[in-house]
Each structure stands twice: as structure tokens, then as C-alpha cells.
Amino acid sequence: MNGFVEALADGAVVAKRNLIKVKRVPDLIVFSTLSPIMFVLLFAYVFGSAIEIPGINYREFLMAGIFAQTVLFGATITGTGLAEDMQKGIIDRFRSLPIARSAVLIGRTTSDLVNNVIVIVVMSVTGLIVGWRIHSSFLEALAGFGLLLLFAYAVSWGMAVVGLAVRSPEVVNNASFIVIFPLTFIANTFVGTTNLPGPLKAFAEWNPISAVTQAARELFGNTSPQFPPPDVWPLKHSVVASVVWSVVILALFVPLAIRQYRKAVAR
Amino acid sequence: MADAILAEGLVKRYGAVVALDGLDLAVPEGTIMGLLGPNGAGKTTAVRVLTTLLEFDGGNASVAGLDVVKGARELRRKIGLSGQYAAVDENLTGFENLDMVGRLYHLGKQPSRDRARELLERFDLVEAADRPVKGYSGGMRRRLDLAAALVAKPVVLFLDEPTTGLDPRSRLGMWDVIEELVAGGTTVLLTTQYLEEADRLADKIAVIDHGRVIAEGTSDQLKAQVGGERLELTVASARDVALTKAALAPLAIADISVDERGNHVIVPVSGGADVLVEAVRLLDGEAIKVLDVGLRRPTLDDVFLTLTGRAAEEDLTDGESGA
Amino acid sequence: MTLTLPPRTPMASRSLVQRFRWVVSDTWNVASRDLIHWVRQPVRIFSSVMYPVVSILIFGYVFGNAVMVASGGWNYREFLMPGLFGQSVVLGVGVTLVAIAEDTHRGVNSRFRSMPMSSTGFLAGRSAADLLNSTLDIAVLMVCGLAVGWEWRLGFGNVLAAFGLLLLLRFAMIWLGIFLGLVIKPENTSVVWTILLPLTMFSDTFVSPQTMPHWMGVISEWNPLSATVGAIRGLFGNPGWGGDSWVAQHSLLMAVVWPLAITAVFWPLAVRRYRSLS
Numbered sequence: 065m066n067g068f069v070e071a072l073a074d075g076a077v078v079a080k081r082n083l084i085k086v087k088r089v090p091d092l093i094v095f096s097t098l099s100p101i102m103f104v105l106l107f108a109y110v111f112g113s114a115i116e117i118p119g120i121n122y123r124e125f126l127m128a129g130i131f132a133q134t135v136l137f138g139a140t141i142t143g144t145g146l147a148e149d150m151q152k153g154i155i156d157r158f159r160s161l162p163i164a165r166s167a168v169l170i171g172r173t174t175s176d177l178v179n180n181v182i183v184i185v186v187m188s189v190t191g192l193i194v195g196w197r198i199h200s201s202f203l204e205a206l207a208g209f210g211l212l213l214l215f216a217y218a219v220s221w222g223m224a225v226v227g228l229a230v231r232s233p234e235v236v237n238n239a240s241f242i243v244i245f246p247l248t249f250i251a252n253t254f255v256g257t258t259n260l261p262g263p264l265k266a267f268a269e270w271n272p273i274s275a276v277t278q279a280a281r282e283l284f285g286n287t288s289p290q291f292p293p294p295d296v297w298p299l300k301h302s303v304v305a306s307v308v309w310s311v312v313i314l315a316l317f318v319p320l321a322i323r324q325y326r327k328a329v330a331r
Numbered sequence: 332m333a334d335a336i337l338a339e340g341l342v343k344r345y346g347a348v349v350a351l352d353g354l355d356l357a358v359p360e361g362t363i364m365g366l367l368g369p370n371g372a373g374k375t376t377a378v379r380v381l382t383t384l385l386e387f388d389g390g391n392a393s394v395a396g397l398d399v400v401k402g403a404r405e406l407r408r409k410i411g412l413s414g415q416y417a418a419v420d421e422n423l424t425g426f427e428n429l430d431m432v433g434r435l436y437h438l439g440k441q442p443s444r445d446r447a448r449e450l451l452e453r454f455d456l457v458e459a460a461d462r463p464v465k466g467y468s469g470g471m472r473r474r475l476d477l478a479a480a481l482v483a484k485p486v487v488l489f490l491d492e493p494t495t496g497l498d499p500r501s502r503l504g505m506w507d508v509i510e511e512l513v514a515g516g517t518t519v520l521l522t523t524q525y526l527e528e529a530d531r532l533a534d535k536i537a538v539i540d541h542g543r544v545i546a547e548g549t550s551d552q553l554k555a556q557v558g559g560e561r562l563e564l565t566v567a568s569a570r571d572v573a574l575t576k577a578a579l580a581p582l583a584i585a586d587i588s589v590d591e592r593g594n595h596v597i598v599p600v601s602g603g604a605d606v607l608v609e610a611v612r613l614l615d616g617e618a619i620k621v622l623d624v625g626l627r628r629p630t631l632d633d634v635f636l637t638l639t640g641r642a643a644e645e646d647l648t649d650g651e652s653g654a
Numbered sequence: 655m656t657l658t659l660p661p662r663t664p665m666a667s668r669s670l671v672q673r674f675r676w677v678v679s680d681t682w683n684v685a686s687r688d689l690i691h692w693v694r695q696p697v698r699i700f701s702s703v704m705y706p707v708v709s710i711l712i713f714g715y716v717f718g719n720a721v722m723v724a725s726g727g728w729n730y731r732e733f734l735m736p737g738l739f740g741q742s743v744v745l746g747v748g749v750t751l752v753a754i755a756e757d758t759h760r761g762v763n764s765r766f767r768s769m770p771m772s773s774t775g776f777l778a779g780r781s782a783a784d785l786l787n788s789t790l791d792i793a794v795l796m797v798c799g800l801a802v803g804w805e806w807r808l809g810f811g812n813v814l815a816a817f818g819l820l821l822l823l824r825f826a827m828i829w830l831g832i833f834l835g836l837v838i839k840p841e842n843t844s845v846v847w848t849i850l851l852p853l854t855m856f857s858d859t860f861v862s863p864q865t866m867p868h869w870m871g872v873i874s875e876w877n878p879l880s881a882t883v884g885a886i887r888g889l890f891g892n893p894g895w896g897g898d899s900w901v902a903q904h905s906l907l908m909a910v911v912w913p914l915a916i917t918a919v920f921w922p923l924a925v926r927r928y929r930s931l932s
Contacts, residue, residue: 070437077434085422088463091842099848106852110874113865114721137848153418157479160382161435162407241847242701242708249712259719264711327386 071164078158078171082145083178096141096179097186100134104187107254108194115255119288127187127196128208128280129253132273134187135216136248138180140240142172142220143227147236150228155328165322173220180216184209199285208283211306215276218313224321228328253277257294269296272309278302335360335395335487335518336381342389343376343542350376351387352542358520358535363513365533366522367631369639373542374522375415378491381520382412395487408436411480411488415495417472418479419464425451425475426460429482436483443482450478454508470501477508488512490521494528506532526631536631540639554629557637559584562598562610563627567620572596578617579610600626677775684779688753689786702787706795709738710802713860721861732892735795735804736816737859740883742791743824744854747831748846750784754835755843758931777928781828788824792817807891816886819909823882826913829920836927859883862895863902875901878916881908 086093112122149155158168198205230236250267251274257265268274279302281287298305336358343351351373358364366374379385381394383403392399397406419428426447433443451460454474494502509532513519523529529536530550538546546553566575575596576587585599600606607626614621718730806813856873857880863871884905887894901908
């Protein structure tokens with residue numbers, strides 16, 4: 065238990081170091097919020113005008129999906145950040161220090177979580193400007209944001225494994241873009257899944273991103289009675305499903321990431 | 332005197348590549364051991380194993396009396412590592428870098444800060460202390476990196492090519508700092524490609540190649556091992572070459588070698604300056620015109636070339652992959 | 655690769671013909687270097703095959719079933735494919751930009767600049783390689799399009815004309831990309847995609863500007879990408895969105911004017927920037 069507390073304290077030191085970078089290189093935060101703002105505008109106005117969701121303004125329907133997509137991209141920073149530290153030998157230094165194996169990873173994922181919180185705030189404001197509203201209670205809304213962040217946090221650990229294994233920030237960045245970008249689209253993030261052709265429909269319905277999006281939609285009160293989710297378990301019980309997905313991803317990738325870190329050696 | 336670093340029969344394989352092939356090393360407390368070897372010889376691998384960064388496949392090693400595997404956690408409190416590249420955070424200031432390391436050594440908040448300031452002063456980085464490292468020169472980064480390795484006052488310090496890429500002035504400054512440390516009782520394992528550096532700093536040198544130690548000793552012992560002194564002469568004409576060879580035959584302790592094109596004669600000798608005087612007298616007696624004459628002792632370059640069969644700086648561009 | 659180096663005469667005494675040959679050989683050498691990069695990096699090949707497949711999947715199927723374009727009754731994917739061709743061409747800005755920024759970062763540009771080669775040769779080599787890459791990208795996209803029900807209805811001559819318009823726009827994007835690549839900090843290149851991608855969507859590529867709020871519709875209609883996409887929809891005989899504004903009616907003209915205008919602005923800027931690199 066004492067070791068765990070120590071790992072957390074060391075993690076906080078590492079997280080602080082990563083956050084100083086955000087402060088010193090403000091371009092980063094500008095760029096990481098600029099693109100979600102563009103996406104909000106794009107979907108609210110460009111596609112939004114052509115897409116109709118029965119019983120609800122498309123912009124209200126849309127926001128949960130964009131939140132999910134954005135925090136997921138935020139989670140990929142964990143991979144690029146670790147790959148960069150690896151390349152520069154900073155991981156070697158950390159590993160030669162008397163700290164827990166998990167401390168650097170805890171620090172990294174935590175600072176990326178903080179980053180995601182900032183991005184969510186910026187996006188919420190953008191959403192409110194284009195007409196998105198929360199129709200539920202304060203606590204439910206909070207739970208919605210919590211769920212989005214929990215899921216992103218879990219994915220961060222997955223990205224940590226990738227970052228430590230691949231070691232090149234550029235490759236991690238490109239690879240995650242190629243993989244995660246389509247994943248966030250073949251889901252219920254931007255449109256309903258009902259009309260999708262067979263295999264795509266099944267994929268979209270069981271895509272964890274769909275569960276998280278649906279859960280956030282419900283918790284924000286952005287659902288429409290005329291547009292119920294498809295009759296599959298993860299979308300009918302989206303909150304539970306989101307938590308389960310997050311826990312499963314964490315259970316799988318936290319040990320894997322720590323193992324990878326233990327063996328990680330810069331070239 | 333106890334050994335601060337002791338490695339016996341270390342083996343490390345990367346697939347089919349054998350990076351360490353039964354490496355033995357013993358470094359007494361308070362001394363500097365220079366680890367000399369060409370690129371890819373296994374220097375960096377050895378350092379990574381001894382600093383608990385890398386798991387190995389055979390043999391055993393202890394540092395500061397602790398087993399590097401079983402005592403890894405405890406050991407990390409006692410060692411400092413400064414790697415091949417300056418592993419400092421670009422976006423943090425010099426102070427923040429050192430403070431962070433101090434906090435991770437669990438020195439506590441105030442002591443971490445004090446130690447950081449102290450080290451910045453010692454390494455002549457006070458003015459740059461509150462600027463992000465991004466703007467530091469290569470020499471400043473290296474100094475900061477070494478300072479980071481010293482935060483917890485390690486008893487054993489590992490320096491992996493600490494001066495690679497530094498200009499001559501920065502290199503001299505680095506050497507002074509390292510010498511100072513050892514005077515204070517720290518044990519240092521230093522890897523280098525610069526023979527001059529090993530010659531100047533190391534109490535003992537281990538030459539490694541293909542993952543094992545192929546020669547070990549003080550700089551002088553190693554030089555003696557590859558051969559003693561020799562007279563090198565340049566004479567005016569090809570006729571004089573033959574005459575010289577005959578005249579100096581009594582002094583030679585091995586075959587005299589001749590380079591016809593340069594009118595160059597090399598005579599293995601022993602006896603130091605007296606031999607030189609004797610040789611000049613003999614040549615004078617034969618009326619041979621000598622353009623240049625000198626007594627040469629082997630350099631570490633000679634040691635290196637003789638032992639490893641290749642130049643130290645050959646294939647520099649290959650990097651240290653797998654090393 | 656064997657390089658035969660012709661004996662080179664000093665700048666001043668070169669005839670026009672020699673100078674031209676010099677430019678051509680420099681162009682070829684730089685272009686072949688870029689093409690070798692392309693072939694040696696499996697990730698790039700992977701992404702250039704993945705891109706059309708994923709785009710068609712997302713826009714053709716996921717969105718296609720929800721999007722309503724002005725005049726209905728036909729397959730959305732017929733409307734979509736010309737949009738995707740155009741989009742891939744504009745995203746080419748990113749390809750050029752990243753390659754240039756990387757070269758600058760690694761000092762490759764300084765080396766080229768220190769050699770007795772014409773700056774035109776270097777920049778032209780870059781564009782030749784990019785144009786070839788784009789041609790392949792569009793060809794792959796077309797094959798994928800044919801597989802999902804898109805087709806050209808007006809003869810092969812029109813297809814070639816459409817191809818020409820796309821490459822013309824790509825040519826303009828190269829100069830924009832080179833300029834931006836020389837200006838942008840290398841660590842910021844990773845975000846280029848997330849900014850570029852939405853920009854390609856504020857146009858008539860995916861939906862009709864008529865359904866957008868008025869101000870955005872106007873911006874989208876005047877997006878150079880809209881002109882090219884509108885023009886090639888006409889050339890392929892694919893359905894358009896039937897805009898009646900001046901710019902929508904004259905898309906063929908604008909598909910030539912825009913790229914020429916962009917090139918006219920950014921070519922000199924890029925060349926000047928390249929020459930003054932420090």
C-alpha cells in the first residue's frame with residue numbers, strides 16, 4: 065500500500081513535468097483544441113444540415129459523438145509522448161531512478177487526462193455556442209463527462225503500450241490516426257447505425273466508442289424518443305457497457321504497459 | 332579495497348546477436364575504470380546491465396555491494412547514470428530538470444531545490460538555470476545531464492560516452508568535473524571512444540570487443556603489452572636507409588622495419604633516452620644524413636588498433652545499435 | 655541507381671540548352687529520391703491504400719445513408735466519388751508539406767542548396783514526385799469507386815480531362831505545400847491533418863452548399879476545391895447539387911483559374927523562401 069502511494073506521488077512529479085510542457089509550448093494546446101472546434105463547426109453546419117435525426121436537433125445529437133472522438137485522439141498523446149521520451153533517452157533516466165515501474169506511466173496518463181479535461185471545456189463552450197444544451201441534472205452531466213474521460217484514460221494505457229513498443233513519435237501519430245480515425249466514424253458518433261449495411265452495422269453497434277457515445281448522450285439528455293438506440297446489449301445498457309469496456313481495457317493494458325516499460329530500452 | 336563494480340561472465344543476447352559474451356569486470360572503490368572499445372563492442376550494453384536497465388541472459392553482477400537483479404530497487408538509490416545523449420527535458424528549465432530528479436529520488440521538496448541550486452552552481456549553469464533547456468548548447472546540456480546523475484550523491488557513477496560531440500573546451504571542463512568527483516570518493520565507470528580521454532581519466536582501462544574484455548590494465552601496462560619503445564628515423568636517401576639499418580642493428584631488440592618510399596626506418600628498442608643518444612652517435616660515425624629522429628612510445632591508439640584490429644573511429648556512423 | 659554525371663561548366667558560360675538539361679537532370683534525381691522514399695516506406699503505401707477504402711466506408715456507407723443531397727433519386731456514392739478525388743488532391747498539401755518540413759529539419763535541403771544544382775530543379779523534382787504519387791492515389795480511388803457503383807458516363811476523353819483538372823489542382827497544392835513546409839515548425843506538422851481535413855469539407859465535396867447556413871454555403875461554393883469537384887462531376891456525368899450561383903455555374907472555368915492563381919502566388923513565394931533558408 066505504501067508502495068502504491070509512493071508510485072502515485074512520483075506519478076504526480078512526472079505529470080507535473082508533462083504539464084509544464086503544455087504551458088511552455090502553447091502551440092500544442094491551441095492545435096489540440098483547434099481541430100475539435102473545426103469538427104464541431106463542420107458537423108454542425110456542413111453535415112448537420114444534410115443529416116436529420118428524428119425528434120432532436122442534430123447539433124444536440126452530435127456533441128456526445130464529437131466529445132468521444134476528441135478525447136480518444138487526446139489519449140493518443142500518451143503514445144507519442146512516451147515514444148518521444150524513449151527516443152530522447154529520458155525513459156532511460158527515469159528507469160535508473162529508484163521509483164516504481166508504474167510511476168512514469170501514471171504520470172504520463174494523468175497529464176494527458178488533464179489535457180483532455182481542458183479540451184473538453186473548450187469544446188463544451190463551442191457546443192453551447194452552436195446550440196448544444198444539457199437537458200439532464202448537473203450530476204448526470206458530470207457523470208457523462210466522467211465516463212468520457214474514464215474511457216479515454218483507459219485507451220491512454222493502450223496507447224502507452226504502442227508508444228513504448230514503436231518508439232517513433234511520428235509513426236505512433238500516423239498509425240493511431242489511420243486506426244483511430246475510422247474507428248470513431250464507424251460508430252453512432254455522427255449518424256444513427258440503423259441504416260448501415262450488415263457488417264458495418266454489427267461493427268458499429270459493438271464498437272466501444274458507440275457505447276460511450278450513447279452513454280454520454282443519455283447522461284446529457286441528448287437522446288430522442290423517436291430515435292431509440294438499436295436493440296443490442298451494449299447500446300441498451302450503454303453506461304454499464306462503457307464502464308465494463310473501460311475496466312477491461314485497463315485490466316488488459318495496465319499490466320502490459322508496465323511490462324513493456326520494464327523492458328523498454330532506448331536504441 | 333572492495334570492488335564497487337563486479338561483473339562475472341555477463342552474457343546478453345539480442346536474438347542471434349551476442350552483445351555481451353562473458354564480460355568480466357572489477358572496479359575497486361574510488362577509482363575510474365575506462366571501458367574502451369569500438370562501436371558495437373558492447374560498452375553501452377554493459378552499462379545498461381550494470382545500471383539495472385537491461386535484463387541479461389547469464390553471469391552475475393553487483394554494484395555497490397548489491398546484486399543488480401535482486402537488489403535493483405535499492406541499487407538505483409546509489410547509482411547515477413549519464414547516458415550517451417543528454418537525457419534532459421527540453422521544455423523544462425535547468426532547475427526544473429534537477430528538481431524533478433531530486434523529487435523522484437525522494438529527497439523531499441526543500442532538499443531537492445537546494446540540491447538543484449547547488450549543482451547548477453557547481454556546473455556553472457546558474458545564469459541559465461531558469462531558461463528552458465531547449466536553448467542550451469550541447470556542452471550545457473551535457474553538464475546538466477551529468478548534474479542530474481549526481482543529484483542523489485551516488486557512490487557509483489556510470490558515464491556512457493560523456494564527451495561525445497563536445498567541443499575541446501567543453502571536453503576539458505567535463506574532465507575536470509569528473510576528476511573532482513573521483514577525488515571525493517566516487518567510483519566511476521566511463522565508456523569512451525576517445526583514447527585520450529581514457530588515458531587522462533582512467534586509473535584502469537578495459538578494452539572490450541565482441542562483448543568481452545580483451546585486455547585490461549593501466550594505460551602504461553596496456554601500452555607495454557603491445558610493444559615497447561621504438562626509434563623512428565627519416566633519412567635523406569635510399570642509400571642511407573640500408574646504411575642506417577646496418578648501423579643500428581646492434582640496438583634493435585626485434586626486426587627493423589623499413590619504409591622505402593619515405594626513407595623511413597623503425598627500430599624496436601629498449602632503454603629510453605640513452606638508446607636515442609647511442610643511435611645518433613652511431614649514425615654520426617657513419618656520416619648518415621638524418622632528417623628526423625625520435626623515440627616513440629605506443630599510444631592508446633596503437634593499443635587499440637593492435638588489440639581490436641580496427642580503428643577506434645571506424646564506422647562511427649553505424650551508431651551503437653545492439654551495443 | 656546509377657548516376658551519370660555530365661561534366662559541368664560554370665554558371666556564366668552555360669548555354670540555354672545546357673541550363674535546361676541541367677534543370678531536367680536535377681529534377682529527375684530529386685524526384686527519384688522521393689519516389690524511392692515512397693516505395694521503401696510500407697506505412698505510406700499502406701495508408702495510401704487504406705485512405706480510399708476508409709473514406710468510401712465512412713462517407714459512402716456510414717454517412718451516405720443519412721445524408722440527403724438536394725436532388726434525390728440517385729446513388730449518393732456517385733455524387734461522393736468526385737468529391738473524394740478532389741479531397742485527396744487537396745490533402746496532398748499535407749503530403750508535400752510534411753516531406754518538405756522533414757527535409758528542412760534534417761538538413762537535407764541545406765545540402766541540396768549547397769550543391770551546384772538549380773533551385774528550380776529541386777522544387778520541380780519534388781512536384782514531379784508528388785504528381786506521380788497523386789496520380790496513383792486517384793487511380794486507386796477510382797478503382798474503389800467503380801467497385802461501389804460509381805462510373806463515368808461521358809466517354810474516356812472526359813475522364814482524361816477530369817484527371818487533368820485534378821492534377822492541375824494538385825500542382826497548385828504542391829506550391830502551397832512547399833511554402834507552408836518551409837515556414838512551419840517541424841514539430842507542428844503532425845496536426846496538419848486534423849486542420850486540413852475539415853477544410854476540405856467546407857466545400858461541395860460531401861453535401862450541397864445549399865443546405866448549409868447561407869454564409870457557410872457561400873464560403874463553401876468559393877472553396878477552390880468546390881470548383882474542381884463541380885467541374886469533374888460534370889465531366890464524368892455524375893450528378894451535381896445543382897447550384898445556380900455564378901461560381902457554381904462556371905465551375906469548369908474556376909477549376910482552371912483557381913489552381914493557376916494559387917500557383918502564381920505560391921510558386922514565387924516558395925522559391926524565394928527556399929533560396930533564403932538559413
